[in-house]
Amino acid sequence: MSDNKGVRRVNEDLARERANCSFDVREITFLLDGGENNTITRKKIEDFTLTDELLSDKVPDECLSPKEKYENAVRKSCLFGKLVKDKLLEFGGLETFGPNSFVLRRIADAFFKEISPLLLHLGMFVPTILGQCTAEQQSEWLPRALSMQVIGTYAQTELGHGTFIRGLETTATYDPETEEFVLHSPTLSSFKWWAGGLGKTVNHCIVVAQLHTKGQCHGTHPFIVQIRDLETHQPLPGIKVGEIGPKLGFNTADNGFLGFDKYRIPRMNMMMKNAQILKDGTYVKLDRHGKMTYGTMVFIRVMVVNEVAFNLAKAATIAVRYSAVRRQSEKKPGEPEPQILDYVTQQHKLFICIATAHALQLTSDWLWRTFSGVVTDIKHGKTDSLPEFHALSSCLKAISTSDAALLIEQCRHSCGGHGYMMSSNLPLIYSFVTATRTYEGDYTVLLLQTARFLIKAWEQAEAGKPLTPTVSYLTKYFKDGRVPWDSTSEGIVNAAYGVAAGKISACVKSIRNRVKTGLSYEDAWDLTTVQLVAAAEAHCRAVICDVYRSEAVRLTEKSSPNVRAVMRQLTTLYLHYWALERIGDLLRYSAVSEEDVVALQQKYEELLALIRPDAVGLVDAFDIRDEILNSTLGAYDGRVYERLMEEALKSPLNAEPVNRSFHMYLKPLMQGKL
């Protein structure tokens, strides 16, 4: 596959796909990056970071022992950290990165096949210092955290409680005599469990504990706690800490456990932006909203939508390129084997992945802008927008992570047996993304938070009160009756809102009917939760469809006709896919007819055919470099079989022709001597 100059040629099928693509791939890359300048900066950063020799592992990570894997991940994390500090600051300092922190996130995938043990340091420890500390505390902790003298994590979840934060058992009792807090783990279930980097890596962590002072409990609050000696790294007296063991994924993140035996920390280690303890033990609440200490979780939920969009784009790139290279079976007797991408069922599996990656990315960009507005409001002392934003970020986190995990698994299925190889990278991408459905708030729990907001919004609509933007549609659909059907994109989005309104209305009726039978409101709510989760999901899908459609139109206003056409095809495909997936709901809540359903299906299949010639161009437009994709099946040149063989030969089992187990066990068994 090499030409005379040693340059590796691209697989012929892939080369032909690229030659036949109808649009200029770079144009879509620029759209997805938020502009040509962003693409140029990203590429520059990638060019000088991804050439480093530390990227190459002689033995594949998956062939190492858990201990070796962890040590390799620490080594690379430190080198990556140094690289960020020394080289990337040449680009004008971290603050100028802004959205380019997403570039760092992208590059990190080239360094760590799994997770950096320092992810929680940058991802949650530093953001919590920024969000929960006073200015004075920030000036003490931030420089030490950014220069990596202090390495931290976020320890909230306990063995007994993750979801129910109010039920956490770790206590922080204030002692006015010494002006210290005494941290204690009263039970086994109160041990902190799960925090990334806690097992072996960090020397500090943010601990969320029940604050007691003057004989009263004031609920959970965050504290900065040193747990290891800065010189020896030994756990400090009163601290019991370790790693929680192997998991489905995240195996280089040294997630840990932590218990306290009457462990003392200074008063000022309480993060005091939202509440304070005065020297004499008086509790002063500064948070007028009441849930500001949950701020880091909201921030990460916003980040996670982008995170899963990127991971889905990686999986789609791998699966689509592989499907263009792979040939299998025959469509008609005697014909050459087609590329598997030519099977309509394969297109059905994959094109929704491309469209969903776009939908989630555009929604994530919109969510980020909305979040910035909320943060500005909070800075000016306004918290009115928080309930709506909490409801919005909760459902978007739940649905984006769940959809992405399912579709990444679909990408793996679509690669047949080779998708099961670790070297395809699909298993690792899946194991990482499926965790996002649970961490930072479980799927069901977050949808129920959104449902709570939706039911209140419905009651406000009934009372004729004004509604906030994302639920203003309820006023329109407030009256009973089916939503008129219209098969345009706008019509499908309206119908999606109609379905959401219908489901919310049905929940309200169910709860009220149950209350009428004598049940308490809580019991009536509990019995209705299956419907409430479905209503919140419907609401979220309507929001994603709406944002995706309108953002795609806005972004492509100045695009070339071919780019506009293919972007329009993708959004229409997405809307048709979900209309067909939820056809039962549409039949129940809209005026869609059986003929309309047939037309929807036909249009959907036409769209698959229209997108087919551009599929490889569309995944190329994600512009994810081979070092980041890390996949034998998805590399740009399509040398799938060569790469599979090269990787197989790296397996330690292939280092010797005969393994010693032959002499120890097999031979004795064969000779009847075992």
Ligand SMILES: CCCCCCCCCCCCCCCCCC(=O)SCCNC(=O)CCNC(=O)[C@H](O)C(C)(C)COP(=O)(O)OP(=O)(O)OC[C@H]1O[C@@H](n2cnc3c(N)ncnc32)[C@H](O)[C@@H]1OP(=O)(O)O
């Ligand atoms: C340079 C490189 C950069 C790298 C960075 C890249 C990073 C990207 C990737 C990130 C990866 C990071 C890895 C993270 C690993 C996982 C970390 C964790 O899981 S950590 C652990 C994560 N753990 C979890 O996520 C735990 C999940 N559990 C929870 O969040 C809470 O227990 C709860 C929300 C379910 C209930 O809370 P509870 O206190 O019982 O409250 P009630 O139900 O009684 O409701 C009362 C009222 O409060 C309201 N309200 C509630 N929350 C909020 C809010 N945030 N706001 C506003 N309002 C809120 C609610 O609506 C209601 O209002 P109303 O109706 O009365 O008007």
Ligand SMILES: Cc1cc2nc3c(=O)[nH]c(=O)nc-3n(C[C@H](O)[C@H](O)[C@H](O)COP(=O)(O)OP(=O)(O)OC[C@H]3O[C@@H](n4cnc5c(N)ncnc54)[C@H](O)[C@@H]3O)c2cc1C
């Ligand atoms: C890879 C990974 C990394 C993590 N990293 C961290 C970290 O760094 N720091 C940290 O503090 N935590 C971390 N966590 C913990 C994570 O935040 C929790 O696992 C998560 O919040 C879910 O809580 P739980 O495990 O207690 O699940 P549970 O709440 O016990 O959920 C179990 C089941 O019960 C259901 N359920 C629970 N409550 C309700 C309810 N009210 N209504 C209906 N159903 C309900 C859920 O839907 C779920 O099906 C991590 C977890 C994972 C998997």
